[in-house]
Amino acid sequence: MKKSLFALAIALAFGTVASVQAQPAPAAATAPATINDAQIAHIAYTAGAIDVTAAKQALKKSHNKAVLAFAEEMQRDHAAVNEQALALCKKLGVTPADNPTSQALAKAAAAEQVKLAALSGAAYDKAYAANEVAFHQTVNKALSGTLIPSARNEELKSLLETGLKLFESHQMHAEHLAQSLK
Amino acid sequence: MRRTMMVFASLLAMGGWAVATAAPTKPPAAVRSATPAPQVHVIVVDTMQYGPMPTGVRAGDIIEWVNRGLLEHTATARDGRFDIDLKPGATVRMKAMAGTVEVYCRFHPTMVATLVVK
Numbered sequence: 001m002k003k004s005l006f007a008l009a010i011a012l013a014f015g016t017v018a019s020v021q022a023q024p025a026p027a028a029a030t031a032p033a034t035i036n037d038a039q040i041a042h043i044a045y046t047a048g049a050i051d052v053t054a055a056k057q058a059l060k061k062s063h064n065k066a067v068l069a070f071a072e073e074m075q076r077d078h079a080a081v082n083e084q085a086l087a088l089c090k091k092l093g094v095t096p097a098d099n100p101t102s103q104a105l106a107k108a109a110a111a112e113q114v115k116l117a118a119l120s121g122a123a124y125d126k127a128y129a130a131n132e133v134a135f136h137q138t139v140n141k142a143l144s145g146t147l148i149p150s151a152r153n154e155e156l157k158s159l160l161e162t163g164l165k166l167f168e169s170h171q172m173h174a175e176h177l178a179q180s181l182k
Numbered sequence: 183m184r185r186t187m188m189v190f191a192s193l194l195a196m197g198g199w200a201v202a203t204a205a206p207t208k209p210p211a212a213v214r215s216a217t218p219a220p221q222v223h224v225i226v227v228d229t230m231q232y233g234p235m236p237t238g239v240r241a242g243d244i245i246e247w248v249n250r251g252l253l254e255h256t257a258t259a260r261d262g263r264f265d266i267d268l269k270p271g272a273t274v275r276m277k278a279m280a281g282t283v284e285v286y287c288r289f290h291p292t293m294v295a296t297l298v299v300k
Contacts, residue, residue, distance in 0.1 A: 073289055080253050080270075162229055162252060169230040169292050176291075 006115075007134030009108030013101055014142040035099065037153050042096035043105070044147060044160060045085050047139050048078040050109040051132075057113060058128050067125045070177050074132070074170065081163050088159055122181070129178040136171035140164060222246055223278075227255050227268055232285065232295040239299045241280040248273045255293065260284040 035043075051074050058071035089096055112131060119127055143164045151157040221243045223236035228250040239245070247257050249268035257266040257274075261283055266274050278299040287293035 069291075076289065077253050084252055165229040166253065169290060172292050173290070 006108060006112040006131050007138060009104070009111070011138050013104030013108055014138060014146065035101075035150055036097070037092075037151055037156050038094050038097035039099040039101070040147050040151050040160070041085060041089050041094060041156065042098055042102045044143075044163065045082050045096055046102040046105050048082040048085070050105060051078045051135065052082075053109065053113065054116075054128070054131070054135075057116060061116075061120065061124055062128065063121075064125045064181075066177055066180060067128065070129075070132070070173060073173065077166060077170065081159075081166065084159060088155055092153060092155065094153075094156075126178070126181050129174060129181050132174040133171065133178050136167055136174055140167050140171060143167070220244055220277075222275075224248060225257075226250055227257070227293075230290055231293060232257075235295050235297050237298075239278050239297070241278055241299055243278045243299070244275050245278050245297070246273060246275045254289060256288045257285050258288050260286060 055071040055075035055078070058067060059075070062068055062071065116124060116127055116131070143160055148157060148160045148164065151160055218240075221240075223239050223243060224246045225236065226233035226248050230251070230253075236245075247266055247268055249255055249270055249272045252270055254270060255268045257264070257268060259265065263279060263281075263283060264276055265288075266276060268274060280299050282296060282298045285295045285297050
């Protein structure tokens with residue numbers, strides 16, 4: 001399957017996390033050059049918010065029952081997980097910190113919203129479903145490969161792990177949806 | 183006037199219920215052993231899946247659905263015999279009816295399970 005530019009942009013955005021992690025710590029530095037929990041929380045929240053925005057657009061544009069049901073699921077679930085993430089940050093006294101990965105994610109998503117806005121009917125439904133597959137694949141990979149291993153606080157790590165299980169189910173649903181629209 | 187009659191009717195109904203529950207007739211020993219007390223079977227819902235479906239469920243037993251996840255789910259019978267909303271943290275009980283039924287979540291179609299009640 002041909003990967004969309006959006007998927008590529010999202011993958012590149014998460015790649016900035018990996019590249020930051022891959023940098024060797026300066027000899028004089030007291031802490032390794034990795035992302036911290038405040039940045040991880042911001043990235044996870046941003047990814048969730050992106051999918052809520054995409055779902056809202058789908059709910060306005062699509063007339064396909066299956067697409068609408070999927071969009072409702074994304075809107076409801078990602079909003080619920082983000083609410084939990086904010087509650088946890090408040091409990092831990094952590095303020096989510098904006099960072100280049102969050103910014104790159106938001107930029108790529110905004111561009112994709114514009115692109116999707118120009119489509120309609122079956123073309124829109126297919127593009128939305130394909131993006132949801134790619135988005136969840138990339139986010140899940142980033143969660144399991146980078147964000148979860150990097151999280152230091154156990155409660156944050158646990159929430160991310162729960163989120164990964166939920167989003168893997170979303171990915172499966174998105175794959176079924178995309179398949180049904182072919 | 184009409185309201186007074188309704189209140190009176192309600193009191194009568196409650197009185198009838200009170201009598202029925204306050205003075206149960208003791209069944210013969212043979213009947214008691216043939217009708218075991220309903221059992222409670224707990225099904226936990228968490229991280230986008232139903233926990234193991236209980237075995238040995240009999241009609242009249244109680245099924246207790248417990249949502250320990252972050253998200254709202256449902257326990258919905260494919261044949262329409264029940265549709266239970268499970269908000270995060272919710273515990274909902276229902277009486278088991280005989281039959282084999284496929285259960286799914288209306289919000290998450292990947293969540294499915296089969297409940298067998300004898």
